[in-house]
Amino acid sequence: MHKWLATCFSLAALFLVAVFIAQNETDQFPIGTSTIKTRRHVDQQRFVDIKVTGNEASFQTQYNRSQQTNTTLNVFLVFHSHTDPGWLRTFNEYFDEKVQKILDLAVDFLTLHSDAKFIWSEMSFLSEWWDGANSTRKEQMVRLVQNGQLELSGGTWVMSDEAITHFWASIDNIIEGHNFVQDNFKVRPTTSWSVDPFGHGSTMPYLLNQAGVDQLVVGRLSKHVKEEMIRHGALKFLWSEPWNNQSHKRRLPLISSLPRTYYTTADSCGPDGQICCQFDFGPSARSDCFQRFKHGNDSTAVFAKKLVNQYRKLQTYYRSNSLLVPIGDDFFFSNPKDWTENYDNYKALMTYINSHEEFNMKIQFGTVADYFNSLKVTEKKDVYPVVDGDFFPYTEDMDGAFPYWTGYYGHRPFFKKLERIVQNQLRRLDYLLVRSQMYNSVATLSPHRRTVSLVQHHDAITATSRPHVMTDYEDRLFNASIHVQKLEAEVWARRMRDSENITILFYQNGREIVFDDQLKGLWLTIYNPRTFTVNELIKVRVNNPNISVKAYNGKSINAQILPYLNIDEWKFSPDIYELVFYVELQGLESRKVFVEVTQKLVESTTISTVFSDEQGLSQTLLIQPLDNETFTFENSEMEVSMENGYVKRIINKHTGKEEVLDVSYGFYTDMGGAYVFAPISKEKEIEVNKTLASPIYVTGSLISRAYSHVRSDFISKLNTHQVFEFESKSEHIGFSLELYSNVEEVNDATVVMNVNTKIESGDSVYSDVNGMYLRERTKYEHASTPSANYYPAATSVMIQDKSSRLTVAFAQPTGIHSPKSGQIQLVVDRILSGDDGKGLSYEDAAYTEPARLKYRFRWEERYITHSNMTTLYHSHSTHKALASLLLPVSIHNSQKSERKFDSLAWPCDVEMINVRYLNSTRFSMSFRKLVYDGSVVHLEKCQQNVDLYTVILRWMAKHRSRAYFSNLATTKLFNSVTAHELHLKLDNAFDVHTIVFIRV
DSSP states (O other), rough: OOOOOTOOOOOHHHHHHHHHHHTTTEEEEEEEEOTOOTOOOOOOOOOEEEEOOSSOOOEEOOOOOOOOOOOOOOEEEEEEEEEOOSSSOOHHHHHHIIIHHHHHHHHHHHHOOOOEEEEEOOHHHHHHHHHOOOOHHHHHHHHHOOOOSEOOOOOSSSSSSSOOOOOOHHHHHHHHHHHHHHHHOOOOOEEEEEESSSEEEEEOHHHHTTTOOEEEEEEOOOHHHHHHHHHHHHHSSEEEEETTTTTOOSSSSSSEESSSSSSSSSGGGSHHHHGGGOOOOTTTOOOOOOOOOOOTEEEEEEEEHHHHHHHHHHHHHTTEEEEEEEEETTTTTTTTHHHHHHHHHHHHHHHHHOOOOGOOOOEOOOOOOHHHHHHHOOGGGSSSOOEEEOOOOOBTTTTSSSSSSSGGGGGSHHHHHHHHHHHHHHHHHHHHHHHHHOOOGGHHHHHHHHHHHTTTTTTTTTTTTTTHHHHHHHHHHHHHHHHHHHHHHHHHHHHHHHOOOEEEEEEGOOOOOOSSOOOOOEEEEOOOOOOOOOOEEEEEEEESEEEEEEEETTOOOOEEEEEEEEEEEEEEEEEEEEEEEEEEEEOOOOEEEEEOSSOOOOOOEEEEEEOOSSSOTTTTTTTOOOOOOOEEESSSSEEEEEEEEEEEEEEEEOOOEEEEEEEEHHHHHBBBSSSOOBSSSSEEEOOOTTTTOOOOEEEEEEEEEEEEEESSSOOOTTTEEEEEETTOSSEEEEEEEEEEEOOOOOOEEEEEEEEEEEOOOEEEEEESTTTSSSEEEEOTOOSSSSGGEEEHHHHHHHOOOSSSEEEEEEEOOOEOOOOOTTEEEEEEEEOSSSSOSSSOOOOOOOOOOOEEEEEEEEEEBOOOSSTTOOOOOOOOHHHHHHHHSSSSOOEEOOOSSSSOOOOOOOOOEEEEEEESSSSSSSEEEEEEOOOSSSBOOOOOOOOOOOOHHHHHHHHHHHEEETEEOOOTOOOSSEOOOHHHHHHHHHSSOOOOEEEEEEEE
């Protein structure tokens, strides 16, 4: 989006499979710790030419590409229309008003003009058009796609954001789009056109490359960074992930950046916008220009020379004999005259220029594929520099009034959390459907899957659309969630052979078990969607404190009754309680428990002690007065000191070492908008509200909690609360935090969480990259504003020194920063009344719903074996803690049935990214090898006792299928899966691999 304002198997075969499994049951697989020597997982000597951030490009070599001297400059005019599937208008509004016309006109015009070409990048809109098109138009479009006139560049469901999306959703975005293209057009995309995300990351190019798209056009690199790359002739580059070996350049995606800020005609023909605008034609042209070329008059020669001059200057940017020049704008080519005027005028110009040898130039209508094919002829891939890093934060002008596009990282956290919830509901359901062999569910699930893909759009997950558009996205997500839950209930009903309705209990949705004369007890099925064993803390609301919890075999399970806090009123309910208990679940296993009302309190269930001066608490609870402002929690691992409901210090009981771990809050007065974080003041501290309500401490046999208000003398209407939770029998040093953020009545502020420690982290902080790995972020010393040092974090942030590491994991994406050594700062919420000049209007960013935000803190001891150790991923235990946030257990009402899902053995150092049906005969499995960080003292070891190939064979036997390696998009099959090739692939840590199972 351009912001114009500024911005079968046979039975014999199956028998052999079974024999193989039996013979290989005890095969050992390499242990998933840092001691494994997997190829290329960390190459300390890896070679890169340029290290980049959004703030600077650091040239590691004297790379300075020489000017091309070949005789002819090939210019490809690429007609395009940038069509946001929601921004200022909703998806449906845009489709009805603009998109249907654009695609209708494209089919008609390209059919009549065989030399005309056009590219399209939003499969979500194309699918909508396809569903309503008649057979003639469909046949015409198929012909145009297959003959190369119409290129479906990228082929993803949407042009996604690249900063805060999770890579699981990005993979599904690719699969949905590419399968739509292959099913209907019988082609596979090979190029990508991603020109509007607000800064570019390396994850999407990597994933697209795994899907067969290895040639990409990008747009938004920070202006000063792009200028530096232009000076070195580096606007075309190979993009590497940090685990890749650069001796395989041909395997890296080739990136070509647009020359200037925008993808519009007026900003792309060369360095002079006042000349380029003269070649911006049609009624949809928005450039303000004193004159424009018009074919048929005597000025062709004059304008031709102007255009040639711009193209030659543009050539110096790329130092190449091939140029890509975009012709288009937002929702361009929706008017018939857009087509005729651009075609006729450029046809006249290219005829004149091509016929004059002195220009040494060949201009033609082209596609992104045409451009890259031309490069293959004239340039070898090894001439391009290798880039490591990403282009965050993004800025159009670092010296401008609203420079850094870092506000959207944490804007509207409720929506970002909702997207993660629905995403993970879908991820869990996908596996259950495949395991239940419910392949007829594909069509039912498809629209809701596509909703999740839709909101990966760079104006959706970012929350940078107008309020009514954000409401539309939310409504779509809520609707998808309802249908996904309903389908999951059907899976469990079928599994249990239960004719009664199955209800999915989501604690966070406010549902509770209401016991009465008709209901004295209830069976619950608890399902672990993760691949490893967990001792899961289960939380359920009940209306009676006299509760017994028993396992399926009748054995009592220890439980605890806590008060239930009504967040809106900040009062404990007198007749609703929270029941918590632990259930051990192996990977991908379900278990049943029986919850029933008893005449009196049973020994296995304990009542919490509440330290509070609050009135109206249930007399069932043990009430104690709160004597002072300090309080201490402890378990076998740590002792936590608190003041006024805030964590202040922790003591490691194993070492006796006291560590500062101080959680507090602050805010910036922010004059930015949905896109830009523009603080105009220093951060001000927010303290606990000592007058409105004292903190409340709850202790118990299983967990303890601390409740407190968060307020500020500067923000009088801030209504935010925090709940720290400590497990009594934890094996780790850490705790959970739920933050109830409500800034609806606040004006022009960005609220942040500060985590202060004595860790000597210096200028470094680590943030995860779309959930794939960790990247070190070093402070940009020349920053004039804190926003210049904010980075996107999809799931976690970490600081460390030689002896300690602190990781904060979260269930929703946000922005992170390290203002000083030992400190982590995270965006909690934002509310802005202003206009940051990026396309929205005043008050468009002035609403944010109250949000329930979840965090996990994990403190770990470190040891350093050598000074140049590279941190690419979490420890094993932190990985598991993070997974519990992102993929929580599900709880369902049930019946006493022996039917359940048994556990599935899975290697502990292999991440099952997803398992999903593609159609009624195929399903895919995506996975990757992990290498857990070796510098952390591991409390949990990844001891391997299962081979992934054995797992694959079991799946083949169970599903009567053959298994093939495929590209990431699942649209191209490779060799059959063999043990040798699988192990070779797993040697490449962090690489994502895909297997397609086909029923026979």
